[in-house]
Amino acid sequence: MTKHIFITGGVVSSLGKGLTAASVALLLSRRGYRVRLQKLDPYLNVDPGTMSPYQHGEVYVTTDGAETDLDLGHYERFTGIDCFQDSNYTTGRIYSSVISRERKGEYLGKTVQVIPHITDEIKSAIRSLDADDVDIVITEIGGTVGDIESLPFLEAIRQYRQEIGKENGLFIHVTLVPYLKAARELKTKPSQQSVGILRTIGIIPDILVCRCERDLTKEHRDKLALFCNVARDLVIEEKDVDHSIYEVPVDLAKQDVDVYILELLKLHVDRLDLDDWHQMLDRLISPPNGEVEIAVVGKYIGLQDSYKSIYEALTHGGIANGVKVKIRMVESEDIEKSGAKELLSGVAGVLVPGGFGHRGIEGKVAAVQYARESSIPYFGICLGMQCAVMEFARNVCGKERANSAEFDADTEFPVIALMDEQKKITDMGGTMRLGGYACKLADGSISRSVYGKSEVSERHRHRYEFNNEYRDEFTEKGMVFAGLSPDGHLVEIVENAGHPWFVACQFHPEFQSTPLEAHPLFKGFVAAAMKTCSKTPGDEVDS
Numbered sequence: 001m002t003k004h005i006f007i008t009g010g011v012v013s014s015l016g017k018g019l020t021a022a023s024v025a026l027l028l029s030r031r032g033y034r035v036r037l038q039k040l041d042p043y044l045n046v047d048p049g050t051m052s053p054y055q056h057g058e059v060y061v062t063t064d065g066a067e068t069d070l071d072l073g074h075y076e077r078f079t080g081i082d083c084f085q086d087s088n089y090t091t092g093r094i095y096s097s098v099i100s101r102e103r104k105g106e107y108l109g110k111t112v113q114v115i116p117h118i119t120d121e122i123k124s125a126i127r128s129l130d131a132d133d134v135d136i137v138i139t140e141i142g143g144t145v146g147d148i149e150s151l152p153f154l155e156a157i158r159q160y161r162q163e164i165g166k167e168n169g170l171f172i173h174v175t176l177v178p179y180l181k182a183a184r185e186l187k188t189k190p191s192q193q194s195v196g197i198l199r200t201i202g203i204i205p206d207i208l209v210c211r212c213e214r215d216l217t218k219e220h221r222d223k224l225a226l227f228c229n230v231a232r233d234l235v236i237e238e239k240d241v242d243h244s245i246y247e248v249p250v251d252l253a254k255q256d257v258d259v260y261i262l263e264l265l266k267l268h269v270d271r272l273d274l275d276d277w278h279q280m281l282d283r284l285i286s287p288p289n290g291e292v293e294i295a296v297v298g299k300y301i302g303l304q305d306s307y308k309s310i311y312e313a314l315t316h317g318g319i320a321n322g323v324k325v326k327i328r329m330v331e332s333e334d335i336e337k338s339g340a341k342e343l344l345s346g347v348a349g350v351l352v353p354g355g356f357g358h359r360g361i362e363g364k365v366a367a368v369q370y371a372r373e374s375s376i377p378y379f380g381i382c383l384g385m386q387c388a389v390m391e392f393a394r395n396v397c398g399k400e401r402a403n404s405a406e407f408d409a410d411t412e413f414p415v416i417a418l419m420d421e422q423k424k425i426t427d428m429g430g431t432m433r434l435g436g437y438a439c440k441l442a443d444g445s446i447s448r449s450v451y452g453k454s455e456v457s458e459r460h461r462h463r464y465e466f467n468n469e470y471r472d473e474f475t476e477k478g479m480v481f482a483g484l485s486p487d488g489h490l491v492e493i494v495e496n497a498g499h500p501w502f503v504a505c506q507f508h509p510e511f512q513s514t515p516l517e518a519h520p521l522f523k524g525f526v527a528a529a530m531k532t533c534s535k536t537p538g539d540e541v542d543s
């Protein structure tokens with residue numbers, strides 16, 4: 001029988017429930033259990049694909065094309081376990097399926113209600129992960145206990161555990177134990193109150209994970225255990241990490257959280273093997289090869305979560321090369337005001353990530369031009385590839401007004417155009433070209449050499465593509481079409497002949513990078529940036 005772990009959060013949002021879920025999953029899988037992860041989000045959007053990154057952070061895309069919460073990125077990066085469409089449900093998705101069933105008459109004669117119809121639908125979303133080859137399902141409930149909108153989810157998990165019994169399901173509550181400077185004390189009251197709210201709903205947490213800035217003392221643990229009705233050993237400290245989020249599983253393992261979980265679930269406790277993880281952390285914390293600075297030029301730079309997977313994948317590229325990657329976050333609109341040289345000078349590589357809409361586009365194109373003309377490694381991702389094509393058309397092929405049809409529908413030179421299959425689409429949600437597609441790599445290209453193979457599968461999220469009318473002309477001028485769809489129709493990667501490292505892809509490689517195995521393009525990009533750094537001052541890239 002598949003066992004279940006439910007993770008809730010209390011006191012404040014942004015506690016790092018996703019990191020806790022991912023860390024627990026890593027530990028359990030390293031003890032030999034087959035784990036799957038799932039997130040239930042209480043908002044009304046059917047998926048986060050229609051939200052701005054400023055609202056929600058990055059939209060993480062799975063191989064099977066689900067647009068999901070960024071916590072699924074942590075799940076995959078920490079564990080290497082793939083997530084799918086069934087790994088993320090929202091209130092919107094739950095309600096829309098109940099309402100469509102109601103319209104079909106499936107509840108004929110009945111009043112359709114939150115309890116039992118919505119809660120039943122939530123329970124069947126949880127149950128959908130049960131399988132013969134899954135030992136443990138970890139379900140994280142988004143939002144904070146006490147929010148109106150998370151109530152049906154909490155009621156559903158209460159019922160679920162009631163049905164499967166204590167030995168088959170447990171509750172972990174992640175809470176905040178704040179430090180009050182004036183009182184010079186950690187405070188347990190917010191956690192007591194949060195657990196109090198859970199108790200009124202009928203949930204008593206089995207394990208309390210306490211996020212804190214300082215060590216919990218014996219007195220804090222005793223107090224939390226007493227007031228929150230949790231065994232003393234099951235009050236777990238999750239202190240702010242010193243260097244990296246990848247330290248969280250190690251900190252939790254030191255307190256045997258995985259052992260307690262397995263004992264509560266009446267499962268055998270095998271050896272924990274984290275050797276490779278420790279080695280990776282050593283390289284991350286004390287990189288042998290110094291530091292390299294890379295600019296990320298985007299338009300959602302103000303919010304750290306907007307480019308979460310990009311930043312993580314750069315860190316992975318650093319681990320693989322034994323170097324610390326320092327990220328210079330550059331707002332593309334600032335480049336429009338101050339110029340690329342002013343804001344990018346001194347960096348060893350430039351990355352332009354994905355994005356939508358016209359704002360900041362000219363700054364991104366200027367960043368591409370700067371990297372191309374200065375021979376600094378350039379890595380373009382999705383919109384960053386489309387900007388590279390626009391820049392090439394304008395500044396190498398002399399088509400000054402070349403543009404993407406996304407930003408200028410009437411442009412004389414639509415070098416990036418709406419994909420044919422997108423032309424008849426009117427709905428915005430879930431209708432982009434999404435998920436994993438194959439890409440064939442051209443012999444002799446940088447991409448072919450960094451991947452070390454001739455065909456790869458990468459995840460996508462876009463509506464526009466390279467306009468094939470320009471392929472021959474651009475080839476003549478030095479653009480290399482290094483990656484194509486297997487039928488040769490869709491341009492997946494462009495490079496730039498004569499440039500030391502210029503790779504721009506239509507897909508999102510950042511979604512498949514992990515700390516233990518950096519994505520080849522990120523590894524290659526960071527390696528190329530290190531070469532830029534090691535040049536003598538006479539070779540100054542911004543000369």
Ligand code: GLN
Pocket residue numbers: 353354355356357381382383384386406461462463464465
């Ligand atoms: N806006 C572009 C498109 O839809 C790029 C998308 C992206 O960067 N994810 O094609």
